[in-house]
Amino acid sequence: GEDVEQSLFLSVREGDSSVINCTYTDSSSTYLYWYKQEPGAGLQLLTYIFSNMDMKQDQRLTVLLNKKDKHLSLRIADTQTGDSAIYFCAEKETGANNLFFGTGTRLTVIP
Amino acid sequence: DAGVTQSPTHLIKTRGQQVTLRCSPKSGHDTVSWYQQALGQGPQFIFQYYEEEERQRGNFPDRFSGHQFPNYSSELNVNALLLGDSALYLCASSQRNWYNQPQHFGDGTRLSIL
Numbered sequence: 001g002e003d004v005e006q007s008l009f010l011s012v013r014e015g016d017s018s019v020i021n022c023t024y025t026d027s028s029s030t031y032l033y034w035y036k037q038e039p040g041a042g043l044q045l046l047t048y049i050f051s052n053m054d055m056k057q058d059q060r061l062t063v064l065l066n067k068k069d070k071h072l073s074l075r076i077a078d079t080q081t082g083d084s085a086i087y088f089c090a091e092k093e094t095g096a097n098n099l100f101f102g103t104g105t106r107l108t109v110i111p
Numbered sequence: 112d113a114g115v116t117q118s119p120t121h122l123i124k125t126r127g128q129q130v131t132l133r134c135s136p137k138s139g140h141d142t143v144s145w146y147q148q149a150l151g152q153g154p155q156f157i158f159q160y161y162e163e164e165e166r167q168r169g170n171f172p173d174r175f176s177g178h179q180f181p182n183y184s185s186e187l188n189v190n191a192l193l194l195g196d197s198a199l200y201l202c203a204s205s206q207r208n209w210y211n212q213p214q215h216f217g218d219g220t221r222l223s224i225l
Contacts, residue, residue: 031213041218042115042201044216088153088154097159097167097205097207098156098169099154099156099203099214100156101154101155102153103151103152
């Protein structure tokens with residue numbers, strides 16, 4: 001079955017880069033997503049990548065996909081205190097419309 | 112352009128009761144999915160509605176049911192509430208006929224069972 005794993009915690013200093021990692025098991029994944037959740041809020045879509053791509057950049061965000069190793073990462077450049085939140089990796093497999101989420105990585109940005 | 116809206120924002124119920132949660136999709140979206148997010152966990156898929164029918168379902172018991180209306184809004188109903196149903200319930204909408212339109216989420220309804 002589908003399994004998406006993330007490390008639970010990450011702390012970085014303001015201005016540094018953050019790298020949040022995710023591994024997944026389903027080789028039929030078509031799209032992989034990153035969502036951000038702030039306290040008391042829902043999920044905000046940050047970016048997504050199609051499984052035939054290696055990299056996608058969107059302003060301060062860079063997504064890297066290693067399909068062979070089933071590894072996905074999100075790099076946030078020049079991390080700010082407003083980036084403190086929980087970040088979820090999610091996958092969608094071929095033929096399905098639902099998303100499978102990891103347990104989330106809590107990013108803490110230290111001023 | 113209104114995003115996904117959910118109501119109510121918070122709800123307290125007791126064991127055995129029934130609850131109805133509501134969702135209005137983002138403008139232009141026709142597909143609604145519901146997720147349950149327990150404390151400290153990632154969201155888990157409950158089911159998805161399109162054209163007023165349940166199209167896909169996750170691993171949730173029949174106590175969880177839903178409905179979609181002609182205006183694409185949706186309801187999630189949970190019967191015979193258990194303590195373990197306490198969670199944040201998230202609604203997500205998307206546009207089915209566009210290839211891989213991502214799902215956009217509302218802020219959720221936090222359900223507490225006493």
